[in-house]
Amino acid sequence: MLITADRVLAGPDAHTIHDGAVLVRDGLVACVGPREEVQRCAKPDEPWLAYPGATVLPGLIDAHVHLCFDAGQDPVATLQGQDDDALFPDMAVHAEQLLSIGVTTARDLGDRNGLALRLGEQVAAGTAVGPRIISAGTPVTPHGGHCWFLGGEVSGADEIRSLFRRNIAAGAKVIKVMETGGGLTKGGAKSWESQFTPEELGAIVDEAHQAGLPVAAHAHGTEGIVAAVEAGVDTIEHCTWMTPTGFEVREDVLDQIIEKGIHICPAVSPHWRMLPQIFGAERAEAMFGAVRRMAEAGARLIAGTDAGVQRAGFDGLPASLAFYEHLGLPASRILAMATSEAANALGLSDVTGQISTGYSADLLVVDGDPLADLGALKNVKAVIAAGKRYEPTA
Ligand SMILES: [Zn+2]
Structure with missing residues (x-):
């Protein structure tokens, strides 16, 4: 052709x-x-x-999606109301939506029962239509922690190892760990609060690296980001630099992120323009400012949408990329974030991007x-x- x-x-x-x-x-x-x-x-x-x-x-790379969520008002309730047989066809629809807008590789950072892994196999075999799927399987979280309902609650080294074995056996190419809380999980830790101690996180990262898998750490809180950098994770998801009172980009830690070559996926919502209305203008500007600071400092940013969570549809990558244009980044760098740089972060630098x-x-x-x-x-x-x-x- x-x-x-x-x-x-x-x-x-x-x-x-x-x-x-x-x-x-x-x-x-x-x-x-x-x-x-x-x-x-x-x-x-x-x-x-x-x-x-x-x-x-x-072809574009969306480095942060959740095929198992429906991007509706309450994606968690929808997920909990569906058994795997009902959920899987919906995930296939989401995968096709991604492909239809030009996403040819997607990294799924948290599914239930390995469904994204199964879908990825079907895409690779040509029996389902979608992007190449790099999947984390089920994310690692403490009991009652962020996204516990996906089935990855662990405590102690033995349980962590057994979840890893389950994910790896199902074909996971990355381990996702929920280092801090997140807004999606009602009643869980706050977004700025850590869920694992630095020691626990270090053990998780060592275990994953010994198994030959990179680690993607969900970290909103500055404290959690510090622990993630210390533990040597491979990508930091969100990296919002949240504190109990606001936002604090720790310059010394940002220096280490750059030195260690850790990729940052800010996973900016396609509806970022609504954030000033949702959080207030001042708070939204502080959030935007943290991403701008990381970009200016030369951190290796990659594109992702968190597709599947509220207001983040599977067709949202171009709208999410417009955020970086709003920050003043040149189009060439923004395109690299969604192609070559993302491929580097996903271990696909000799395959795609x-x-x-x-x-x-x-x-x-x-x-x-x-x-x-x-x-x-x-x-x-x-x-x-x-x-x-x-x-x-x-
Ligand atoms: Zn996510």
């Missing part, structure tokens, strides 16, 4: 090739470059998709030029995942 467009964002640096082309063979990028060159590698009868006026960019020879043919074709106007990401012309063009199933 030959794909041509006015622009192709190619290579690890996503540099623009004008009048470019991508040749796809066996699910991989076989050749990328100026159209005339790539055309020479194509067969005379090669199927050809021409997109004048459009840009081909790497860039259009290079030998990489999975995960491509998004949009009208216009997203480097000139990020809003162009909404003008989806075609989505190709692992070399297969997405066709709506309904």
